[in-house]
Amino acid sequence: MFSRAFRVRSNTAIKGSDRRKLRADVAAAFPSLSADQLTELIPNKEELNVIKIYSHKGEAVTVYTNHKNPILFEIERALYPTVYTLWLYPDLLPAFSTWPPVLQKLAGGADLMLPGVVVPPSGFPQVEQGTLCAVTLLGNRAPVAVGVATMSTAEMLAAGMKGRGFAVLHTHMDHLWEYGDKSYPPTLAPLVTDSAEKKSTEDEEETEGKEPGSSSSDPLQHVDVGDLSLKETLMGKEELSEKRAAETAQDDSTELQQEAEDSRTPQEQMDALFHQCFFHALKCKVKKSDLPLLTSTFLRSHMFSCCPAGQQLDIKKSSYKKFSKFLQCMQQQKILQVKELNKGVESIVEVDWKHPDVRAFAVPEGFASASAAQDSKSEDREQGYHAPEIIPLYGVSTRLMPLFQESGHKKGSILSSSEVRNIIINYVKTNELVDETNKNFVKVNAILCDCLLDKSEQEEISNLKWDDLLSRCLERLQPLHQVTFYGQEPIVRKGNLEPIDITIAQRSSNKKVTIIKNLELYGLDPQCVANILQQKVQASATITPVPGAKDRVQVQIQGNQIHHLAKMLLEEYQLPRKYIQGLEKAPKLSRKK
Structure with missing residues (x-):
């Protein structure tokens, strides 16, 4: 669902009544959460936002964030935890394990197929069709995906572990995860199941019942094949014996250390x-x-x-x-x-x-x-952000086609300002239009008259200064611009590049807010800029759609924060000042007496 970028419709702070309702809904959806855990997940006073988004398929989704980290998302009145929440409460949902290489495909939008599910020695958790489940990677209990079971556990086994097992909704490394702080899963040791404990107890009883001399000398005899990794399988018996002995010694020392720690309350x-x-x-x-x-x-x-x-x-x-x-x-x-x-x-x-x-x-x-x-x-x-290289370009328009035909250019030809300058200079020299009495002027012939002069000027002007000639030519060409982001191919767009627009707006109670637009045009993530600003100035920041602009958002932060913005954009991001509009609205710093 979040394998592609989504569009943010609104981002607002949650009200007190809605906060209490959300806590009640979470308690009903996940009854295993304790009262303390509910208060930790949905705090009473800390910042909690509700964000309305549209997925790339047009689905309406509600996302709840705690300190900018998405903790829950809601689809058709059904609540789902994000991976950030599951890392805090890894046992919230029944979990199924898969191999690490599968995660990349899940993040790309694929569902989890049953052949990719690892069958543990203790067996699968018992789930019914439609049960919300977590997906973990082998050897780590921290969930990396959230999905819905497409069949029950019994049906999975009856199908011979073939077919689609889980419809994946959200994964680590998808765009919903990127909306947060982009942290990585913690390393959590798998829990020892009751069946595994029972099996180990039975093994201990069998060992105690045997005579000391009757124990097998082959260390591989009692090793469960499910516990062997591919690397261990390829190792020889001698190497494996040495490794097992070293692990046993390490476990003994760990147990002694734990016993010492357990003496504390x-x-x-x-x-x-x-x-x-x-x-x-x-x-x-x-x-x-x-x-x-x-x-x-x-x-x-x-x-x-x-x-x-x-x-x-x-x-x-x-x-x-x-x-x-x-x-x-x-x-x-x-x-x-x-x-x-x-x-x-x-x-x-x-x-x-x-x-x-x-x-x-x-x-x-x-x-x-x-x-x-x-x-x-x-x-x-x-350090990944590099300021884009921006080059103004010009397209040959219909009106100026006669002037550029001699140099072999047609309508729509794209030229830089230096190329335009050279073409004009060559045209003037080729047609001997330099004024003989004053070489700072150019004589206007019929083509220059039609291309560069307005109707009211055609009878009055016979000469133009070089600077005036070039500026008139550039004004009548079609404006374009080329943007080259670091490590990417150049992109040519029509029109002039819109500057980053910074404005100050007045809100209720005479409060001021700073609004920043057009960050996307310069390769900046508005959410990332909002997070950094919020951390620096300790003020609330939100992302809202730009009125009248499709797929564009703006950052809104409390107070007049232009000083901080200027330092960030000019010094940290190294953007040219000419592409930033509104820096003159910064508040005047009061002089210390």
């Missing part, structure tokens, strides 16, 4: 987990350019991604009970500074990266490479 363990994720996020995720940073965004987008596999942050289970109290404690230790920049909204405004606790923190093994890879991807996204 659950509350102490949750406090330790919060401290670990807090310092990990400060050290690897947050940059100085991200500040000021909303405290809720810091928790959701940074700390949650630093949580180890198989564990989940829950502030209610800690001694702090509220995230604001946890941050107050960190502020008392002078690690960071939190301020209320807007009423009721707290932000992290300063971080002491040289603090001994931050410096002493060591990133857990296994997270280092993943963090580096994610940081490089985020840097690629930040």
Whole structure:
């Protein structure tokens, strides 16, 4: 459904009554969510928007976003969770696994076929036709797609695992995912099912019943074929034995470490987990350019991604009970500074990266490479924008055809300004039209008269200055422009390129808003610009359709933010000033006494 770009019709903040109704609808649709989880998903005071969109097929969809991340979407009064929500609550829906290469096809709009579904040793979850399900990748419990089962579990097995299994609605890496912060799935260890536990218990009982000398010497004898990867299958028995022995030793050391950790109370363990994720996020995720940073965004987008596999942050289970109290404690230790920049909204405004606790923190093994890879991807996204190369062009019009015929050009021929200049100079010199008494003037012959002079001027003007001759010629040619985006073929369009238009509008209660149009023409994502602006100025930003323009949207942000816009467009995005209209409306900075 979201494999192609969709059109945003409206983007508004949700009202209090609608917020309560949405929470009730979510509770009815997903009864497994606890009251705390519902409040976390649909918060009481944090920013929550409702967005009306049209898919590429014209379907009307309602999307609910929390801090710009889509958390739910609604089609024909049916609610569906997005992958961002499923990463927080991975067991919300019954899950079916597939192979990693299949994800690319699902993101491209394909449905999940049964031959691509991996049959686990414990068997499939029991679902009926029409049941909403999650799709995961083998070895990771974090869902990557949401779909509807086209048949029941019994029918899937009866069909020999052939045919279409799930109608996929939304996936990781589709356009709905791109509408959010574009974060990547966490690594969550698969749950141990009851059948697997029972099987391991039976194996232990059988082993205890046997004599020590009667155990098999072949380590492959009791290895389930379903647990072997392709790489392990190709390995020899000796290599596999060594690998299994190393894993056993590692498991033993992990168990000892877990036993030591288990001596602490659950509350102490949750406090330790919060401290670990807090310092990990400060050290690897947050940059100085991200500040000021909303405290809720810091928790959701940074700390949650630093949580180890198989564990989940829950502030209610800690001694702090509220995230604001946890941050107050960190502020008392002078690690960071939190301020209320807007009423009721707290932000992290300063971080002491040289603090001994931050410096002493060591990133857990296994997270280092993943963090580096994610940081490089985020840097690629930040540095991925290159200002387009814009070249004004001109098309030969019907009126000016006689003037350009001698140079071999026809109606519609596309020329640059320098080519037009050379053609005019050659025409004048070839026809000996330079004024002999004053070489700054050109004599107007019959063709120049018809092409460049108005009827009222034809009898009065016999000579033209060179500059006047060239400017008249360019004015009467058809305007075109060529835009070349980085790494793409040049695009030629009719007319002059519209500048990025910045205007200030007055709203109710004498409030001002800044409206930015035409960002798409310069290869800028309006949603991305809105997110960056909102983070920088700590003001509400929305995306709305441009009145009277098809498939065009505008960014609207509270207050007069032209100073911030100018810095972003001119310095960060390196756009020429001549293509930005409205910078003169910036508020005058008051002088400090």
